[in-house]
Amino acid sequence: MALIRTAVTDAPLDLAGEFAGVSNGRADVGAVVTFTGLCRDEDGRLEALELEHYPGMAEAEITRIATLAAERWDVQALTVLHRYGKVTPGEAIVLVVAASSHRHAAFEAAEFVMDFLKTHAPFWKKEHALDGSTAGWVEARIADDEAEARWNKDA
Amino acid sequence: MKLLYFAWVRERIGLTDETVEPPAHIGTVGDLLGWLRTRGEGYEAALVEPEAIRVALDHDHAEHDASIVGIREVALFPPMTGG
Numbered sequence: 001m002a003l004i005r006t007a008v009t010d011a012p013l014d015l016a017g018e019f020a021g022v023s024n025g026r027a028d029v030g031a032v033v034t035f036t037g038l039c040r041d042e043d044g045r046l047e048a049l050e051l052e053h054y055p056g057m058a059e060a061e062i063t064r065i066a067t068l069a070a071e072r073w074d075v076q077a078l079t080v081l082h083r084y085g086k087v088t089p090g091e092a093i094v095l096v097v098a099a100s101s102h103r104h105a106a107f108e109a110a111e112f113v114m115d116f117l118k119t120h121a122p123f124w125k126k127e128h129a130l131d132g133s134t135a136g137w138v139e140a141r142i143a144d145d146e147a148e149a150r151w152n153k154d155a
Numbered sequence: 156m157k158l159l160y161f162a163w164v165r166e167r168i169g170l171t172d173e174t175v176e177p178p179a180h181i182g183t184v185g186d187l188l189g190w191l192r193t194r195g196e197g198y199e200a201a202l203v204e205p206e207a208i209r210v211a212l213d214h215d216h217a218e219h220d221a222s223i224v225g226i227r228e229v230a231l232f233p234p235m236t237g238g
Contacts, residue, residue, distance in 0.1 A: 123237025
């Protein structure tokens with residue numbers, strides 16, 4: 001049974017701490033894959049991204065996605081953390097840490113979590129421009145729907 | 156029934172949430188969106204393209220033909236952009 005840890009937080013994400021959390025003191029973990037999604041400045045245009053979320057559902061949906069991944073791949077631990085509130089360029093928005101005996105399960109579980117999180121976890125990004133111009137909502141990408149759909153084809 | 160709005164749906168309607176009692180003939184998500192559009196300019200601006208609206212019923216994603224009978228919380232929002 002995989003150790004699943006999920007959180008939605010307004011505090012900075014600690015990659016080193018989360019890595020240690022799934023690997024320290026364990027001899028059964030042979031592979032740890034980490035994915036970190038960072039806030040970009042969009043060629044110097046952005047001051048920050050503001051992440052709105054649906055409290056209650058966001059946590060539930062991330063836990064549901066992590067649980068699906070842990071059922072599908074043989075992972076020992078799976079951590080999925082997501083920020084809300086204002087995030088500045090260079091800061092992490094999302095962190096996925098997958099630990100398994102062998103690398104394939106860890107790679108695939110992490111990628112599956114990200115693809116489903118993009119299309120199912122209720123978060124929305126609003127841009128805050130450096131020049132103070134009107135902030136706009138980031139639009140969803142068709143490519144994200146396609147990335148999710150490929151996991152269903154070989155299900 | 157409690158309604159929650161997020162992102163530009165929230166901004167256009169001008170509310171984060173409200174409690175409503177739709178008429179008895181409003182049975183599906185699609186019916187609800189159509190009824191809400193009659194409630195004012197902000198609603199019309201938010202819901203003018205219903206196909207752009209994503210819906211969650213009591214925290215579960217749902218299609219527009221889903222029944223809202225017995226549902227306590229309906230959330231309306233644009234396609235998600237987290238991650």
